Amino acid sequence: MNREAAGSTILAMFAAVTEAIEAHKGWLSDLDGAIGDGDHGTTMALGFRAVERALSDKGHLPPSDLFREGAQAFLNAVGASTGPLYATGLRRAAQRLDAVSGFGAPEQVLMLEGIAAGVAERGKAQRGDKTMLDVWLPVAETARAALERGEQIWPVSVAKAEERAAATSSMLALRGRAARLGERSLGHRDPGAASAVLILRAMAETLAHRLEV
Ligand SMILES: [Mg+2]
Numbered sequence: 520m521n522r523e524a525a526g527s528t529i530l531a532m533f534a535a536v537t538e539a540i541e542a543h544k545g546w547l548s549d550l551d552g553a554i555g556d557g558d559h560g561t562t563m564a565l566g567f568r569a570v571e572r573a574l575s576d577k578g579h580l581p582p583s584d585l586f587r588e589g590a591q592a593f594l595n596a597v598g599a600s601t602g603p604l605y606a607t608g609l610r611r612a613a614q615r616l617d618a619v620s621g622f623g624a625p626e627q628v629l630m631l632e633g634i635a636a637g638v639a640e641r642g643k644a645q646r647g648d649k650t651m652l653d654v655w656l657p658v659a660e661t662a663r664a665a666l667e668r669g670e671q672i673w674p675v676s677v678a679k680a681e682e683r684a685a686a687t688s689s690m691l692a693l694r695g696r697a698a699r700l701g702e703r704s705l706g707h708r709d710p711g712a713a714s715a716v717l718i719l720r721a722m723a724e725t726l727a728h729r730l731e732v
Pocket of ligand 1: 551555557559
């Protein structure tokens with residue numbers, strides 16, 4: 520367990536997340552176009568590109584500093600909508616990682632719990648409101664439970680993310696622009712839940728074989 524390995528793992532994780540969001544940017548904006556303003560792919564790509572750029576020469580910093588810098592970069596790039604949500608999520612992750620130097624499975628779970636807590640706090644949504652929280656909360660709980668059972672955290676977390684994102688199709692939107700559509704929001708997957716799955720899959724790809732960093 521050392522700081523350089525943790526730093527390079529976190530940088531690799533954000534690079535994978537950015538690439539995944541970039542690759543699906545059009546699809547995310549189309550999903551948002553159906554129930555919102557159609558900017559979700561663009562704003563998410565903008566945010567994570569900024570994070571990747573801000574961290575590129577900072578791999579020597581401890582995990583908490585990387586998440587704190589990432590939060591600020593995301594917020595500077597995306598001032599509205601998902602900007603404050605992910606900025607708060609990354610900031611809460613930073614706080615949970617404050618005293619640690621590694622980034623193995625226990626710290627990866629702290630990151631997921633921090634993101635879920637920050638998104639919940641900033642968005643003020645409840646479970647079932649058809650938002651990204653419908654993915655982040657159950658995933659954080661699933662990862663924690665797997666860790667405590669001594670099992671691999673990522674396969675179950677990704678499966679849970681996919682299941683919960685699909686479930687948002689049959690939820691009524693109660694937050695954001697989509698809430699104005701009422702019943703017309705039914706049948707559409709929430710774009711924030713969809714991008715959360717992309718993020719989690721990219722995290723899993725990078726982190727599943729780096730559980731002891
Ligand atoms: Mg939007």
